[in-house]
Amino acid sequence: MTGVPASAAGGPSAAKGGPAGGVSGAASGVAPSAPSDAVSGTAAEVRASAVPAAGVVAGAASGAGVDSGSKTARGGKIAAAAVNQASVWNVANLLTMLRLVLVPGFVALMLADGGYDPAWRSFAWAAFAVAMITDLFDGHLARAYNLVTDFGKIADPIADKAIMGAALICLSGLGDLPWWVTIVILGRELGITLLRFLVIRYGVIPASRGGKLKTLSQGIAVGMYILALTGWLATARFWVMAVAVVLTVVTGLDYVRQAIVLRRQGIAERKAALEETEA
Incomplete structure (x- = not known):
């Protein structure tokens, strides 16, 4: 009798324990892990699918930006070319x-x-002064407001030398x-212009401060x-x-030096590039 109740007691206990163990096993093993993995897997799939989508959207946006940017750049260049033309x-x-008209x-x-009337000479000085002042402003305006044109590049130096040459010859x-x-000043101006054209294949000789000071001194001297x-103004x-002539000669020699250096550098660079291509 004692064994039966024990087994009977054990049976219910085991019966209880069985369901409890099953439930706990289900709770600890199958039931939680399956939904958790499913949820995490689903989230991973969502994230994985979201990344390409985001990449596609970003790529499309960047592509559109590049395309619109390139179109804008091309449009800007075309518009700028049209404005310059x-x-x-x-x-x-x-x-x-x-x-040019003032010359x-x-x-x-x-x-x-006869060329010696003080009144007419004063009017001539006024015309010369206007020409020199416009020489200062037209180049500045062209660079500051992007008004540089092929006509201006050719006509501006011609106008400068025309008014100065006319004054010196007169x-x-x-x-x-x-x-x-007159021969020294005009010879220097024409010689430097020719020199610039001769070395333009190697580069451009930049204008120096000495050249600008030379132009200013020439304008003041010729105007006087x-x-x-x-009296003392005639002596002055x-x-x-004299200062203008010295600056004319010195700056002219400096331009010659720069042209020689520029030509040597250009020849050396071409020779090095040719050797590199042959190698």
Whole structure:
């Protein structure tokens, strides 16, 4: 009797224990792990599928950005080219044209009434001063507001040399300025212009501060000679012209030096590039 109840007791206990163990096993093993893995797997799949989608969206966005950016850049270049082609009649070029028109007017005023009338010489000085002032402004305006054109590149130096050459020749023709001064200044200007064209295949000779100071000193000196000055002002203009001539010669020699150096560097670079391609 004692064994039966024990086994009977054990049976229910085992019966209890069986379901409990099954339930706990299910709770600890199958039931939690299966949903957890399923959920985590699903989340991983969602994340994995989201990454390519995000990549596609980002790629599409970047592609659209690059495409729109390239289109914008191309459109900007085309617009800029159109502006440059259509901007011949801009302010900078108009100032250059004014300087060209002033040349014959200046000569007429300079030689009016024999070329020695103080009043006509004053009018000629005014025309020369306007030409020199426009020379200062047209280049600055062209660079500052992107108004550089092929016409301006050609016409601007021509206008500069035309007004200066006309003034020097008139002064020497009237006997106010020695011819050798005119020959030195004009010879330097024409020589440097020719030199620039000869070495342009190797590079561009930049304008120096000495060149700008030379231009300023020439303008002041020639302007003082155009006016009918007397006394100490007449003496002062002689020394100003002497400074202008010295700067003309010194800066001219410096341009020659730069041209020689630029040519040597260009030849060396071409030789090195040729050797590299042959190797």
